[in-house]
Amino acid sequence: MRAGTAAQDLTGQVALVTGGARGIGAAIALALAESGATVYAADLLPTDEVVSEIAKVGGAAHGLALDVTDREGCATAVRSIVEAQGRLDILVCNAGICPPGEVAGDWAQWDRVIDVNINGVQSCIAAAWDHMVSRNYGRIVLVSSMAFYQGGVIVGTEYSASKGAVAAMTRHIARNGGPHGILCNAVAPGVIATEMTSSFSKPDLGAIPLRRIGTAHDVAGPVRFLCGPDAAYMTGTILNVTGGIVLAA
Ligand code: NAD
Numbered sequence: 001m002r003a004g005t006a007a008q009d010l011t012g013q014v015a016l017v018t019g020g021a022r023g024i025g026a027a028i029a030l031a032l033a034e035s036g037a038t039v040y041a042a043d044l045l046p047t048d049e050v051v052s053e054i055a056k057v058g059g060a061a062h063g064l065a066l067d068v069t070d071r072e073g074c075a076t077a078v079r080s081i082v083e084a085q086g087r088l089d090i091l092v093c094n095a096g097i098c099p100p101g102e103v104a105g106d107w108a109q110w111d112r113v114i115d116v117n118i119n120g121v122q123s124c125i126a127a128a129w130d131h132m133v134s135r136n137y138g139r140i141v142l143v144s145s146m147a148f149y150q151g152g153v154i155v156g157t158e159y160s161a162s163k164g165a166v167a168a169m170t171r172h173i174a175r176n177g178g179p180h181g182i183l184c185n186a187v188a189p190g191v192i193a194t195e196m197t198s199s200f201s202k203p204d205l206g207a208i209p210l211r212r213i214g215t216a217h218d219v220a221g222p223v224r225f226l227c228g229p230d231a232a233y234m235t236g237t238i239l240n241v242t243g244g245i246v247l248a249a
Pocket residue numbers: 018019020021022023024025042043044045066067068069094095096097098116120143144145146188189190191192193194195196197
């Protein structure tokens with residue numbers, strides 16, 4: 001248990017991480033719990049594994065069955081957390097899908113990706129907004145992608161579009177949340193080894209300045225930083241976590 005280092009102490013805070021069952025979301029849930037937050041890992045998939053991993057390091061975690069495209073379900077999830085804990089300080093909208101696709105791909109896939117990656121983010125933010133405003137405090141972190149900056153490969157147009165929307169939402173929420181004490185930032189990961197990318201062809205490591213693919217842990221650290229006191233004067237920022245693939249934005 002690494003909780004308590006002043007820079008990232010989240011003791012007493014309550015966090016909701018969507019897509020928390022595996023991959024980047026599970027790593028974020030673990031990192032926040034290691035810093036002392038009580039974490040709710042929400043996912044379509046079972047969350048037992050991440051909850052027990054967090055328990056093993058002495059952290060506090062709960063699993064929530066949630067489909068982020070279910071607006072009422074998102075509202076219910078936030079309501080149940082606030083009822084149980086009296087607060088929700090941190091919202092990490094990480095749940096996302098990234099099916100392989102074409103520029104002129106099929107519309108059913110377009111609708112599904114937009115529904116999960118954009119509408120799902122908005123449903124969670126909308127669910128938490130009034131509560132955060134009423135407390136004059138909130139830390140919202142969204143998960144964009146380097147596809148926003150330079151277009152995706154393998155993925156369909158809808159994925160890049162969705163992650164561009166997430167970047168725009170970050171700035172919109174930052175501007176409007178600031179006066180209410182709500183900070184909103186994002187990370188834009190590069191190529192990260194998770195289930196999502198496991199079937200994709202391997203990238204050319206020579207094109208990555210750090211010469212390796214990222215890990216979920218590589219993304220979780222920056223997210224934890226954005227949730228913590230050291231990022232108190234940062235909002236509307238999109239942090240590239242790409243091993244140097246994206247060098248300017
Ligand atoms: P992953 O597929 O391993 O994990 C995504 C999680 O989100 C899964 O547990 C899945 O069940 C959950 N999820 C999907 N749809 C959901 C829904 N409707 N409701 C609730 N949960 C849902 O993928 P990952 O690599 O960990 O990706 C996490 C985020 O990072 C995504 O938003 C993804 O777009 C983004 N991202 C990933 C990479 C990468 O290289 N892996 C790069 C850039 C951005």
